Amino acid sequence: MNITLRIWRQQNHDDQGRMVSYGVDDISPDMSFLEMLDVLNEQLTLTGDDPVAFDHDCREGICGMCSLMINGLAHGPEALTATCQLHMRHFADGDVIDIEPWRSNAFPVIKDLIVDRSALDRIVQAGGYISAPTGSAPDANTTSVARKDADRAFDGAACISCGACVAACPNGSASLFLGAKITHLGSLPQGQPERDSRAVSMTAQHDAEGFGGCTQIGECTAVCPAGIPLDMISQLNHDVLSGLTQPGGQ
Amino acid sequence: MNDLYTLGEPLVDLKDPGGPIEDRWDKRRFEAKLVSPANRRRLSVIVIGTGLAGGSAAATLGEAGYHVKSFCYQDSPRRAHSIAAQGGINAAKDYRNDGDSIRRLFYDTIKGGDYRSRESNVYRLAQVSESIIDQAVAQGVPFAREYGGLLDTRSFGGVQVSRTFYARGQTGQQLLLGAYQALERQVQAGTVDLHTRHEMLDLIVIDGRARGVVIRDMITGEIETHLADAVVLASGGYGNAFYLSTNAMGCNATAIWRAHRKGALFANPCFTQIHPTCIPVSGTHQSKLTLMSESLRNDGRIWVPAKAGDDRDPREIPETERDYFLERMYPAFGNLVPRDVASRAAKNQCDAGHGVGPTGLGVYLDFVDAIGRLGRSVIESKYGNLFDMYRKITAEDPYQVPMRIYPAIHYTMGGLWVDYDLQSSIPGLFVIGEANFSDHGANRLGASALMQGLADGYFILPNTINDYLAANPLSPGIDTSHPEAVKAATAVRDRIEKLLAINGGRSVDSFHRELGSILWEHCGMERNAEGLEHAIGLIRGLKEQFWSNVRVTGHDEELNQALERAGRVADFFELAELMCIDALNRAESCGGHFRSESQTDEGEALRRDGEYAYVAAWEFTGLGTPPRLHKENLEFEYVELQQRSYK
Ligand SMILES: Cc1cc2nc3c(=O)[nH]c(=O)nc-3n(C[C@H](O)[C@H](O)[C@H](O)COP(=O)(O)OP(=O)(O)OC[C@H]3O[C@@H](n4cnc5c(N)ncnc54)[C@H](O)[C@@H]3O)c2cc1C
Numbered sequence: 001m002n003i004t005l006r007i008w009r010q011q012n013h014d015d016q017g018r019m020v021s022y023g024v025d026d027i028s029p030d031m032s033f034l035e036m037l038d039v040l041n042e043q044l045t046l047t048g049d050d051p052v053a054f055d056h057d058c059r060e061g062i063c064g065m066c067s068l069m070i071n072g073l074a075h076g077p078e079a080l081t082a083t084c085q086l087h088m089r090h091f092a093d094g095d096v097i098d099i100e101p102w103r104s105n106a107f108p109v110i111k112d113l114i115v116d117r118s119a120l121d122r123i124v125q126a127g128g129y130i131s132a133p134t135g136s137a138p139d140a141n142t143t144s145v146a147r148k149d150a151d152r153a154f155d156g157a158a159c160i161s162c163g164a165c166v167a168a169c170p171n172g173s174a175s176l177f178l179g180a181k182i183t184h185l186g187s188l189p190q191g192q193p194e195r196d197s198r199a200v201s202m203t204a205q206h207d208a209e210g211f212g213g214c215t216q217i218g219e220c221t222a223v224c225p226a227g228i229p230l231d232m233i234s235q236l237n238h239d240v241l242s243g244l245t246q247p248g249g250q
Numbered sequence: 251m252n253d254l255y256t257l258g259e260p261l262v263d264l265k266d267p268g269g270p271i272e273d274r275w276d277k278r279r280f281e282a283k284l285v286s287p288a289n290r291r292r293l294s295v296i297v298i299g300t301g302l303a304g305g306s307a308a309a310t311l312g313e314a315g316y317h318v319k320s321f322c323y324q325d326s327p328r329r330a331h332s333i334a335a336q337g338g339i340n341a342a343k344d345y346r347n348d349g350d351s352i353r354r355l356f357y358d359t360i361k362g363g364d365y366r367s368r369e370s371n372v373y374r375l376a377q378v379s380e381s382i383i384d385q386a387v388a389q390g391v392p393f394a395r396e397y398g399g400l401l402d403t404r405s406f407g408g409v410q411v412s413r414t415f416y417a418r419g420q421t422g423q424q425l426l427l428g429a430y431q432a433l434e435r436q437v438q439a440g441t442v443d444l445h446t447r448h449e450m451l452d453l454i455v456i457d458g459r460a461r462g463v464v465i466r467d468m469i470t471g472e473i474e475t476h477l478a479d480a481v482v483l484a485s486g487g488y489g490n491a492f493y494l495s496t497n498a499m500g501c502n503a504t505a506i507w508r509a510h511r512k513g514a515l516f517a518n519p520c521f522t523q524i525h526p527t528c529i530p531v532s533g534t535h536q537s538k539l540t541l542m543s544e545s546l547r548n549d550g551r552i553w554v555p556a557k558a559g560d561d562r563d564p565r566e567i568p569e570t571e572r573d574y575f576l577e578r579m580y581p582a583f584g585n586l587v588p589r590d591v592a593s594r595a596a597k598n599q600c601d602a603g604h605g606v607g608p609t610g611l612g613v614y615l616d617f618v619d620a621i622g623r624l625g626r627s628v629i630e631s632k633y634g635n636l637f638d639m640y641r642k643i644t645a646e647d648p649y650q651v652p653m654r655i656y657p658a659i660h661y662t663m664g665g666l667w668v669d670y671d672l673q674s675s676i677p678g679l680f681v682i683g684e685a686n687f688s689d690h691g692a693n694r695l696g697a698s699a700l701m702q703g704l705a706d707g708y709f710i711l712p713n714t715i716n717d718y719l720a721a722n723p724l725s726p727g728i729d730t731s732h733p734e735a736v737k738a739a740t741a742v743r744d745r746i747e748k749l750l751a752i753n754g755g756r757s758v759d760s761f762h763r764e765l766g767s768i769l770w771e772h773c774g775m776e777r778n779a780e781g782l783e784h785a786i787g788l789i790r791g792l793k794e795q796f797w798s799n800v801r802v803t804g805h806d807e808e809l810n811q812a813l814e815r816a817g818r819v820a821d822f823f824e825l826a827e828l829m830c831i832d833a834l835n836r837a838e839s840c841g842g843h844f845r846s847e848s849q850t851d852e853g854e855a856l857r858r859d860g861e862y863a864y865v866a867a868w869e870f871t872g873l874g875t876p877p878r879l880h881k882e883n884l885e886f887e888y889v890e891l892q893q894r895s896y897k
């Protein structure tokens with residue numbers, strides 16, 4: 001296949017940035033989307049141009065590093081699929097594909113298609129953990145966990161922290177990411193002691209980072225490669241409310 | 251001996267506490283010096299890597315009160331390659347009452363490693379394994395559970411007990427999130443300074459001790475020097491030397507290779523693991539390989555067309571014209587022979603022209619019988635996510651058409667040499683996780699890498715490092731203006747300049763690809779002296795071309811992915827040569843490695859304990875001068891050596 005790419009090029013944070021067109025020829029439908037970009041970069045390298053910078057690492061859909069807006073869709077057209085798992089067979093000869101970085105106030109562009117997502121880590125720092133210093137743990141089978149709770153916790157824990165939900169959200173909210181972590185830790189008995197304070201402090205950090213509020217539009221779930229359901233945001237709201245209203249709450 | 255290497259003194263100081271094996275770890279912990287809590291704040295430790303090993307170590311050292319500086323090359327510590335591990339983690343919990351014990355896990359690990367690992371270390375690993383599961387559960391790792399709410403386990407990789415804990419097909423991800431969250435908690439507490447998108451490019455050694463690192467800020471390109479009382483490398487494995495592997499794209503050997511060049515011995519570099527069930531290469535554009543869990547071999551049957559070159563649709567090839575080669579060659583174990591045996595047999599079939607798929611590098615893994623016997627829904631519940639993944643990548647439906655699989659590089663048992671304390675041959679430099687060589691001998695058992703990484707990071711290193719820190723703090727007055735620090739930083743800058751100045755005609759990737767295929771061909775699952783010598787020549791030639799004809803675009807003072815890759819590939823060249831030299835020296839078939847010169851009359855692997863029951867630890871003597879081999883003899887007091895047999 002021959003494809004035309006229109007790619008966001010931005011030298012660094014201070015640069016204005018612009019879309020630039022490139023052609024790539026003889027693309028095999030078996031290539032992954034990122035392998036197609038590898039072909040482009042090989043081409044650019046040999047002509048002495050600066051290759052396109054994009055984030056990626058595992059290329060298996062699990063590390064959460066890849067992050068491309070493809071034709072206006074975070075992670076492209078396939079449901080439950082991260083950019084790195086997308087294959088060129090979903091495109092046709094002659095297609096024009098737009099590729100842009102995640103766009104959000106809280107994710108400043110570093111270069112080309114790479115953005116700074118460290119805000120998500122800072123939300124976790126604000127309380128996205130269970131305090132259990134090494135060595136302090138009782139035997140693992142001391143507390144049994146109902147299978148439905150363990151499954152629910154897992155469903156939240158499956159978030160790969162890619163930030164697609166933020167990129168897709170008209171409000172630039174990271175509520176789905178936040179709800180996933182709150183649900184993971186809050187569904188387990190070990191997570192109960194810090195449950196309410198966790199929700200309150202992580203949400204405060206979320207807001208301080210410049211992410212927007214949630215108005216339940218649902219674009220986030222639609223693009224989420226890990227299938228995080230929208231009701232995890234309800235869980236988040238529940239826990240925040242309970243954290244704020246409880247005696248001793250903030 | 252030949253002119254490729256020389257022989258040095260044997261290694262004797264292993265810090266092995268001795269005595270009964272059950273008591274050794276207790277004894278070492280008791281004898282190790284402690285640092286008082288009030289003093290820990292004044293002591294600092296650099297930890298390179300935030301995978302299971304580095305993440306758990308940094309978090310635990312932070313909790314202990316040390317000042318930790320943690321580095322990773324990704325944009326978040328949670329993206330370390332450990333995240334990709336699927337199958338599970340072993341622990342000798344014996345929750346099933348099925349005869350498991352510390353002794354059995356120890357025994358299985360030594361035997362699985364084909365008797366090329368240290369008894370003391372492996373025994374300790376088995377002892378510590380239980381606490382890892384406790385720790386992870388306390389952190390909220392959502393392991394699979396039974397309906398009654400207790401933890402579920404499964405048997406994995408051919409062992410007879412059910413000791414593998416798992417979290418769906420995402421065990422690595424969940425364990426890493428546990429360690430990551432503990433790490434972020436320490437960042438919040440102020441004990442850990444986190445530096446993401448920072449790559450270590452050299453080690454700083456002052457007065458014979460590891461005291462710091464040279465780091466490149468991958469966003470600004472700035473070269474920084476960081477000093478500390480001790481340095482821990484947890485930078486993962488070097489499987490990407492082969493270019494195509496199941497590792498993440500950024501996995502590299504730079505941290506350990508640079509430390510090797512500064513004096514750390516590199517042990518058993520040729521011990522790499524090849525996994526039989528990966529999705530085959532689809533074309534020259536291929537950038538990495540995807541692992542399909544080994545559990546598939548429990549129900550799938552492996553075959554190739556009996557007639558070489560038969561390219562009919564597999565469904566049209568009648569039973570009588572199929573060769574179920576593993577079942578034919580190994581009637582007792584059939585499709586469940588160990589990873590290395592299955593891999594080698596598949597490669598041999600393909601080399602003989604029986605391979606399938608567009609490239610001819612693949613064999614069928616067929617579920618038609620299992621679906622007939624158990625029904626589609628059972629197969630779906632067992633392997634649904636793997637089948638989906640396969641379909642996403644290949645666009646073929648494995649419920650209808652047999653899967654195609656091919657072996658791929660998956661793990662590296664070799665790594666920097668460490669003693670019982672996990673300290674390298676450079677005092678103050680500790681190495682943990684896949685980056686060290688310690689516990690898996692010549693072959694790693696499934697679900698044991700996660701166990702080792704976390705054992706090292708949560709429990710072993712945080713105990714042994716005290717002994718060093720208590721006695722050897724960095725002398726006051728030493729700062730980044732120290733001549734050794736300045737020299738190391740200058741060397742890093744010079745090398746970057748040199749790479750950028752070549753401006754040749756080939757991309758970094760094209761060199762990496764070619765290097766990988768040399769290694770795969772000659773230093774992969776089957777080797778011989780002639781091939782290895784040939785490979786060394788090829789690698790040297792290619793390395794020369796690299797340094798005269800590579801094109802690295804862009805500048806140093808910016809985010810520059812081509813430059814990042816160029817530095818890593820330059821190090822892979824040097825490591826690749828050492829891998830071949832090590833493989834050449836080890837003229838035995840052992841673990842995952844088949845030396846064609848060392849086989850039984852039946853064509854099976856022949857280990858040669860009389861000559862090779864040692865760890866080969868290599869000393870760097872300079873570029874262009876032959877490395878020096880130091881042998882650490884392995885003694886077995888608790889396990890009797892046996893030849894493997896799967897007939
Ligand atoms: C696909 C796959 C599946 C697997 N499944 C299993 C399984 O089921 N069970 C099992 O036990 N094992 C499994 N393994 C093996 C296991 O995952 C790894 O051996 C283990 O996770 C390695 O952990 P680590 O902490 O040593 O290194 P890694 O997780 O690789 O972490 C390395 C860290 O070092 C950093 N780093 C590297 N170089 C530098 C540098 N120069 N400067 C700064 N930072 C650097 C990286 O950023 C990263 O943070 C699997 C491996 C693969 C590839």
Ligand code: SF4
Nearest residue numbers: 159160162163165224
């Ligand atoms: S919730 Fe989904 S889209 Fe958002 S960060 Fe997590 S995995 Fe990505």
Ligand code: FES
Nearest residue numbers: 057059064066084
């Ligand atoms: S590169 Fe890891 S999820 Fe896409």
